[in-house]
Amino acid sequence: MILGIDIGGANTKIASSDGKLVEFHYLPLWKNSHLPEALFEISERIKPEKVGVVITGELADCFQDKDVGLSYIIDAVNKAFVNTWFLDSSGMFTREKKRSISAANWMASALIVGRDFGDCIFVDTGSTTTDIIPIKNGKPFAAVTDFERLKKSELVYSGVLRTNIAALLNNVDVRGISSLISSELFAITADVYLVLGKISQYDYTCDTPDGVGKTVLDARRRLARGVCADLTEIGEQDIVAIANQAMEKQVMDIADAIKNVAKSHGLKTIVGCGLGEFLIKEVADELGFDIILMSERYGKELSKVFPAYAVARLMEEM
DSSP: EEEEEEOOEEEEEETTTTTOEEEEOOOTTTOOOHHHHHHHHHHHHHOOSEEEEEGGGGGGGGSSSSSHHHHHHHHHHHHSSSSSEOOOOOSEEEEEOOOOTTTTTHHHHHHHHHHOOOSSSEEEEOOOOOOEEEEETTEEEEOHHHHHHHHHTSSSOOSSSBBHHHOSSSEEEEEEEEEEEEOOOOBHHHHHHHTTSSSSSGGGOOOTTTSSSSSSHHHHHHHTTTTTOTTTTTOOOOOHHHHHHHHHHHHHHHHHHHHHHHHHHOOOOEEEEEHHHHHHHHHHHHTTOOEHHHHHHHHHHHHEEEEEEEEHHHHHHH
């Protein structure tokens, strides 16, 4: 058994190199993190021969800086597993604690996508962010830090679960009248896509903004609060309209970033993966780009945890 682990700030994902094992664990590092205990349980239950790891959780605001975050996560992994290697942003495995390990999950994915699909723009839309990685001649051509990738449109801090609606929209049209949006954390994109039927309650893996349910009715209540209303003041049609406007804005933001990357590298084919595949498809249609969905090649569940699967495959070859 060769295991791949992708440890993010909110989610830890695991997959075996043969794709038969796939797990998704909501483990927010900033909130009484149970990462060490969860990794130990996974190790005891699965007993992998080798483990490849990619890390993005070092940016969580519970850590003073990235070095502290990396140290915490690497120590937790090494205490749980024996034969462990970390992929860095150059695409090399290491056992050293060094900065180049941070935010390298896209590198694992891009190396595998380059082999399997050739020249393309690899797009991974998850719960929190969207990676946009140009791949030419089988190799990724992206900046090596999140700070630099944000500058080059290779990272958009927008996902299909945890993004605050107020971060997407300044105002919305309600019954033909423009309304400003409250800047509170009243609703997130998980509420938008639950209301629109793009995700299920099973997919709503993060905490809700108000700490209550994950039904469509709960999501409508939260979206209503975004315009300082409740369901006695606006109806279902109004809520759906707000949700559609949020989705349209997210599509536009991601499309603008992909256009910048496409223009810089002369690429017009997208390979998409993640829980937000449906959003990537909307973007591709908007741009008129060809698109290959990872779920069609590897299945929906592997698409959601692709960096974990990719680093497992790379580990198998080491």
